[in-house]
Amino acid sequence: MSTGLFFHSDCEDHITPQGHPESQARLSAILDRLSQPDFKDLTRIKAKAASLDQIALVHSEEHISNVMDHVPEQDHYSLDGDTHLSPGSAKAALKAVGSVCQAIDQVMAGKLDNAFCAIRPPGHHAEPDQAMGFCLFNNVAIGAIHARKKYFRHRVAIIDFDVHHGNGTQTVTARTKGLFYGSTHQSPLYPGTGHLHDHGQGVIVNAPLAAGSGSRAFRMSFQERIFPELKKFDPDFILISAGFDAHIMDPLADLKLNEEDFFWVTDQIKQIAEKHCKGRLVSCLEGGYNLNVLGESVASHVLALMQ
Numbered sequence: 001m002s003t004g005l006f007f008h009s010d011c012e013d014h015i016t017p018q019g020h021p022e023s024q025a026r027l028s029a030i031l032d033r034l035s036q037p038d039f040k041d042l043t044r045i046k047a048k049a050a051s052l053d054q055i056a057l058v059h060s061e062e063h064i065s066n067v068m069d070h071v072p073e074q075d076h077y078s079l080d081g082d083t084h085l086s087p088g089s090a091k092a093a094l095k096a097v098g099s100v101c102q103a104i105d106q107v108m109a110g111k112l113d114n115a116f117c118a119i120r121p122p123g124h125h126a127e128p129d130q131a132m133g134f135c136l137f138n139n140v141a142i143g144a145i146h147a148r149k150k151y152f153r154h155r156v157a158i159i160d161f162d163v164h165h166g167n168g169t170q171t172v173t174a175r176t177k178g179l180f181y182g183s184t185h186q187s188p189l190y191p192g193t194g195h196l197h198d199h200g201q202g203v204i205v206n207a208p209l210a211a212g213s214g215s216r217a218f219r220m221s222f223q224e225r226i227f228p229e230l231k232k233f234d235p236d237f238i239l240i241s242a243g244f245d246a247h248i249m250d251p252l253a254d255l256k257l258n259e260e261d262f263f264w265v266t267d268q269i270k271q272i273a274e275k276h277c278k279g280r281l282v283s284c285l286e287g288g289y290n291l292n293v294l295g296e297s298v299a300s301h302v303l304a305l306m307q
Contacts, residue, residue: 003306004115005034006103008047008095011120013088017076021252021289022120022134030118033295034302041306043112047099054101057145058138058172060129067136079131093121093136100143103282108151114281114305122286124166124241125191133191139284140241141172144179147237154178157235159269162243162286163253165194169241174200180233182226184218186211186253205229214256222265230272237280238273244288244297252289259300266304
């Protein structure tokens with residue numbers, strides 16, 4: 001078996017305004033790096049679109065309509081100051097969610113060991129009833145509910161190492177018994193959520209990190225706070241919100257991580273998946289905005305999945 005790479009060219013057709021950090025060039029940088037010989041063994045799979053019923057596993061009818069009905073025929077429509085729609089945004093968003101659900105299906109069927117979804121727009125800021133923070137639909141949260149409902153996976157864990165807290169994913173976890181959400185993130189920083197003692201119906205384990213924190217603080221947060229609780233949770237399936245904007249060279253934050261940290265955390269999560277849930281693991285792209293280091297950061301992540 002192998003590691004799957006899920007992608008669809010529609011995800012490049014979500015066009016943000018000029019100068020916006022969440023641009024289609026992000027995927028170009030990632031796919032260029034993953035086309036190199038050290039990734040020849042990746043199983044490359046063309047993503048399918050999610051259905052609106054799958055989107056509705058997490059999002060309200062009003063929110064879905066607000067996104068789909070405002071997709072412009074040309075130029076842009078702004079849902080807020082950070083989050084924009086272009087003519088290709090609906091197809092991109094449906095392929096992003098569909099990629100995660102399809103990857104879960106393939107892993108559950110035993111066709112893949114694990115998978116990485118090279119998708120955009122990202123998702124972890126999207127609330128059940130609101131798009132925000134570059135995010136339209138919450139790809140990873142929808143995937144988690146999909147895994148629970150379709151495969152009776154009663155304990156699904158989401159690990160999020162994006163530099164920004166996944167407020168939307170936490171909201172879904174807080175409402176849903178049987179979900180686990182563990183997050184390292186810079187604090188204070190957008191969106192201002194992710195406090196140490198947050199709780200809900202699901203298990204929430206936040207590990208906020210101060211600006212300037214580096215590899216040691218990041219790794220200790222996982223080793224001392226998140227991983228012990230994840231092992232206690234004993235997951236049936238693990239999903240990763242893989243953001244690479246905690247890199248020292250990223251323009252939007254200041255956590256000072258490097259490619260070795262992304263390899264390390266992925267390898268640690270993979271080991272837990274192998275021990276607790278037969279290796280069932282799917283990762284999806286969130287942030288990461290320095291095009292000069294994004295490809296290599298993702299490469300480190302995917303190499304850890306492949307080993």
